[in-house]
Each structure stands twice: as structure tokens, then as C-alpha cells.
Amino acid sequence: MLLREIAHSRTGDKGNRSTISVIVYDIKDFSRIEASVTTERVKMLYKDLVKGEVERFVIPQLGALNFVLHDALGGGVTKSLALDAHGKSLSSAILSLEIE
């Protein structure tokens, strides 16, 4: 199953870091995403888009994971050459992760 079936996601930017939340629609799905959407998988998913480390914060009562992707925005929105300089569209990619 794709993560998209059970969760939604929103991306924000802080300087050269991207923040990506993943939030389940139904709290009973939370343990599945907590087990399966790991920092390693997120790092692998974004490949060369994320040059730095990936951190994960867990907010169980909201059914949410919050990822911080370091060195991910081409130096930050003001000097990035990217068409999507804020990296806002990164959230759509994470929802394509396969979930057990």
C-alpha cells in the first residue's frame, strides 16, 4: 500500500532545511507509519535532493511524524536555482512510499 492511502503531508522551509510532516488520517494506522517511515527510508527516497542528514520527531497523539531534511534546498529559497525553491512539492514524493 502507498503511504498516500493512509496519510497526508505538508512541507515547509527553514533556510536550507526542509520540514516535512506525515500525518495519518486514522490514529490506528500510526504504528504502521512509525515503524515503516524511518529516517533511512526518507533519506533514500530523496536521494541527491537531500545532501545532509534526516531527523525525525514523533508526535504520537497527533498520529504524526515530522522530518527535518538538512542541506536540502540548494542554499535556501533566496539563492536556490530550483523552480520550486521552497521545496514545497517534496511532500508529494514522500506519499509514494510503500507501507507494509
Place this chain on the structure above:
Amino acid sequence: MRAVLPACKEQGIKIITNMGAANPHAAAKEVVAIARELNIGVLKVGIVSGDDVLPQLLSGDFSVMETGEPISSIEHDIISANAYLGSDPIVEALSLGVDVVITGRVSDPALFLAPLMYEFGWSSSDWKKLGQGILAGHLLECAAQVTGGYFADPGYRDVPDLENLGFPIAEVSENGEIVITKVDGSGGYVNTATCSAQLLYEIEDPSQYLQPDVVADFSQVTFTEIAKDRVKAENASGSSRPELIKVTIGKRDGFIGDGQISYAGLGALARGQLALDVLQKRIKSSGIEFLEIRYELIGVNAIHGESLSYGHDPYEVRVRVAARSKAQKDVELLVNEVEAMYLNGPSGGGGATKSIREVISAQSVLIPRHLIKTSVSIVEL
């Protein structure tokens, strides 16, 4: 201001805004001029200043957070330095009985925390209440992002009447209880999903949301739907405000050129790719060493890059070459090369555009709170 000033003045609603941006004094003058034009009669505008800390920054011994570079080594390129102010000067302005408060750089949630502190007399060291106030502010600060904006995904999250989105309202009581709702009869919705998405928006560690007023802790926050489009937000807290305040500096950082041209119909992808190949060779032969350059096809790999993108050949593609250089003439050459794809590239290219902009890059510096001197002045109609 034109849209809201008459109604707010009539209803006795105060307006608090950071629309002063780099020059709150000029913004206040403009507001007074608009009020005069709209026959508002009497208006008192409070101006919060002190966010501009360029002199303090240049006379101190500070470094850029992101790079560790000392400010002294880049001072000739720095054009601005603005500290994130907190609620205090806004509360001060409100206590002077103004109708409108105009600020420059302030932390966004402070725009919402300040009226709560003023109205309820919350102490500036009541960390728990300030944490709840920051929660209310953070949920409101991106407008419709908590009422169904930036949320719709057809078939998964169908937001009603997206074209008529309602802006959010926080009902906050003196003891810090919060209900998030929206204007009656407007589109969108408020539910635990929209609130959770906005809670985590641009937050890193939810247990430490650094604000000039408080270090807010959102890690235990809960949302409860108490009625349709009414969500109770509870359990934020906080601890003492940080001694170091974030300053955003603007630094001259070269130029970015961006040239684009489209190909459509049969062979569009191959022609777009050929255009990129030709451009790459021509730009290489110019001998210019760009600080950074990217070649991409919009519709194919421009957003998530070559390694994430997959799918079928599109009907149309748009070639894009963008580069950054210290010298404006370098990026001029680049965009002109893309435009030259009209007569000197593959067949059928159309809609070429080129743009050049100077880069003012934003970086951060931490400075001690005591170096920031805020003040409030008043202009009246």
C-alpha cells in the same frame, strides 16, 4: 488596508500587522493617506521600530549561523539585518490606544500573542499561557492553511468550496483555552487534520519552537473536534524565552538568470533534450564558470530531479536553464543562449522567456537580546 480599514474602524477592531516590512514608518504614512482618502476621520497608528539592527551587527563580533563566516568578512555585501521582535513592543503600542499597529520584522505568532497578552494581562513570564498563545498564533499565521488551504488532493482530501476559503479565527479565553474556527458560510473546513498539518508546518523539533517571547513546546498538543469546523487546541506549554534572538541578514549574492523555451507535439521530449544538449555545449564554450547551473525539462524532471522522476513521455516539455554568477553579464549570456534556441536550436521551440534578478540571499545571525532597542511612535490622522 483598503479592504479592511473602514470595517475595522467602524467596529472598533484593532489591526496589527507586520506589513511595515523594511520601513514601518513609510507604511504608517501610507496607511494614514489611505485613511484620509477613505474619509476615516480619526485614526491613530502605532509604529514599532527597532528590528533594524544593522549598526549593532556591524559593530559587534558575530558570525553567520549557516556558514560560520564572521560578519566582518562579508560586511560590504550586507544590505540589511532585521531581528525577530516579540510581543512586548506591540503590547506597548496597544496600551497607547492605537487603532493600527505596524511593525517591521516580528515573529509571526507574536502578532497574535500580543493582543492576548494586552487584553488578558498575561505576564511575560507565564510560560504556559504564552505557549498556548504562540500555539494560537502559529495556527493562524498562515491564514487559510488551517481552514483547508494548501490541503486539497482530489479523491483523498476534497475541500468544499475551495474558491471561497474562509480565513481562520481563534477564540481564546483568559485561561488560554483555544478554539480554532472560521467565518460562517465560507468554504474550506477546520478539523484535526488541517490543524495537525498546520501545527507541524515549518516546525522542526516540536518540543522546542524558539520564539522571542517563549520557547514554546508543542510536543503534547492535542486537537479535539467539538463541533463542525470547531477544533479545541490544548496542551501547549513553554519555558523561559531565549537570550539570543535570531536576525535575518540580507546579503548581495550575485545574479540568477533563468531562460526557458517550450516544445510540444511529436518528438517534444527529444527536441527539448536536444536543446539542452546544444545549450550545454554552447555555454561550456563561452568559458564562463557559473557558481551553479542547472539544465532541466519542466514537465519531466525539473521539480524532483532526474533520480526521482519517472513516467511516460509528455505531450509538451519546457526547457529551463538557470544559473548563478557573481557577474550580471554572465547570466545575460546564459539567458540569451536559451532565447537563441528559436533560430539556432531544434525545430518548433516556442514561448521563450528570460529573466535576470539580483540575488539578495538571506542568512541568520544570533545576537543577545539586550542589543535590541525597540520603540513605539505614533502618527495620527
